[in-house]
Amino acid sequence: MNKTIIININGIVFHIEEDAYEILRSYMTEVKRHFAYSTDNEEIVQDIENRLAEMFTERLTEQSKQVIVQQDVVDITARMGNVNDFDVEFDDQPFNEMRTAHRSLFRDPEDRMIGGVCSGLGHYFDIEAKWVRLIAVLATILWGTGLIVYLILWMVTPRAKTRADRMAMKGEPINLQNFKRNLDEEIDALQQNLNQAGTQLRPGLNATEDFLREAGDRTGTFLTKVLGIIFKIVGAFVIFVCCSLLFSSLLGLLFIMGFFDGHELDTFPFNVINPDYQSPIYFSAAILIVIPLIALILFALRVLFNRKITGKTTSFALLIIWITGLGIAVFYGAKVGSEFKSEARYEQQSLMKAYPVYHIKLNKQRFFSKNDSLNYNVTFNGRNGKVKMASDIGEIKLYVERSDDSTAFIVRDFSARGRDFESALRNAQKSGYEFVQADSILTLDKYLHFPPQQAYRDQEVKVTLKVPLNTRLIFDGEINSIIRDINLRDCLPEDSEWETPSEWIMTTTGLKCVNDSSNEGIR
Incomplete structure (x- = not known):
């Protein structure tokens, strides 16, 4: 089995x-x-x-x-x-010997006028398709039945989709030899058609090639002119912008180096630079900005007028000047950076009069008068008797804590940086932060203040207000900008104004809002 x-x-x-x-x-x-x-x-x-x-x-x-x-x-x-x-060579065999198989009726998709029915009938009856088409036309004209028969055959007759179908349609035996012969005939026919198509299309292709070449030349010429105009417009715009920036840079350099002897530019980042380093740093910064602008202007002029404006000597000189400015900037930048190497701090403690309730306010003045300077024992020479306070630098942190006894006092912890500990300590000692107590009203400064030519060295002050247990404090809303650990708005209604005061009480665990129900009974 x-x-x-x-x-x-x-x-x-x-x-x-x-x-x-x-x-x-x-x-x-x-x-x-x-x-x-x-x-x-x-x-x-x-x-x-x-x-x-x-x-x-x-x-x-x-x-x-x-x-x-x-x-x-x-x-x-x-x-x-x-x-x-x-x-075995089959080319010498008679043609009729190759068509001994039974023919099948198919529609011929390769030789068709409409649906390939007539060519399929031609193969089936072994006659040329043109005679079948002629019979169909005459039958349609004379009797009117040709079109109906054609449509019926179109619907019921299958299309010769595969090579085997085409071989059965022509009556060829469906074997390997005829598959091979059919394939070779298709390849030869395809090659012949391609050759004929190439021969017929060559004149048209040559004409098309000439047309495309001429159109490409004209298009290239047009685009070249348009791009040239665009480059000139862009070049003129670049020259205008660079000249404006160059003028602004030079004007800014003169302003910085000459306006009030450079002492009024106490905002960041100008206040970071030591007074002795200001001139070379500003000069090097101007070189780093001006030289590229000049080079860009010269390049735009070269593009605009299509000719060389400067020689190699001028270009090399501009490069040397720019590298020199870069070296100066790096040198003095490193010296300024070294001023932040070490940190030092010192502390001042001041007693306050004890009151059961304090009203904490914020002093937003940015200048001291001459009398204020005398009262606060500020002995350095401020211009016109005024000492300028920093606005955007010098962080102030306010903390409120419970004192160990019935006394109230303020601790001011100053810190700063310098090249070494001694210079950092001097920078911290030059920082000033004041407060004023008028009865139960305590007014705190919003800003640190420095001598007129004091450079910024990460100055900071931590202000700690220590009050006895059960002391009430009424904070103005502006105090929220410097106070830490608590948010004064947590003790206010959501729709209240920013300046609305809030009342707090010192408990054993720290400040608590008076309006908080959990604080009832604490006095």
Whole structure:
């Protein structure tokens, strides 16, 4: 008893004996190897598989059996032919010998005027398609039936989709030799059509090539002119912008170096620079800005007028000047950076008069009068008796804590940076922060203040207000900008104004809002 396996050919399932399957598999392997280098080898192999499936189905139906045996495979592959048969020359055989198979009716999609019905009938009856078309036209004109018959045949006649269909339509035996011959004929026809198309299209292609070349030349000329105009407009705009920036830079340099001797520019980043370093740093900054602007202007002029404006000597000199300015900026920048190397701090403690309630306000004045300077024992020489306060630098941090006894006092912890500890300590000691107590009203400064020529060195003050237990404090809303650890607005309604005061009380765990229900009973 032979072993039976199941195979699938063209979507049709067959039961085949194992020895028969081996013969079929070897046969298909040879076929695939032979057609492997053909342009449409996949289509050819699929057509062959389709034909094999049809022949196996016919054999099983004729013999009323379910399994393909070895003899079936041998007979069918013999009818299909072997690839070794291609060594035989078929060109010398009579044409009629190649068309001994039964013809099938298909619509020919390769030779059609409308649907390929007439050409299919021509192949079926072995006459030229033009005579069939003539008969159809006469039948339509004389009897009116030609069009109806044509439409009916168009609907019921299948189209020759595969190569096997086309071979059956022409009455050619569906075997490997005819598959090969059909493929070679298609390739020859395609090559011939391409050659004819090339010959017919060559004059038109030459004319098109000339037209495109001329159009390209004209388009290139037009684009060149347009781009030239655009470059000139852009160049003129660049020159205008660079000249404006150059003028502004020079004017800014003169302003910085000459306005109030440079002492009024106490805002960041100007206040970081030591007074002794201001002139070389400003000068180097001007060089770093001006030289690139001059180079950009010269380049724009060269593009605008299409000629060289400066020589190599001028360009080299500008480069040397710019590198020199860069070196100066790096040198003095490093010296300024070294002023932030070390940190130092010192502390001042001042007693206050004790009151059960304090009203904390914020002093937003930016200048001290001469009398204020005398009262606060400020002895450095401010211009016109005024000492300027920093606005955007010098951070102030206010903390409120409980004192250990019944006394109230303020601790001011100043810190700053310098090249070494001594210079950092001097910078911290030059910082000033004052407060004024008038009865129960305590007014705190909003800003640190420095001598007129004091450079910024990360000055900071931590102000700690220590009050006894159960002391009430009413903070103005502006105090929220310097106070830490609490948010005064947490003690206010959501729609209240920014300046609205809030009342707090010192408890054993710190400040609590008086309006907080959890603080009831604490006095």
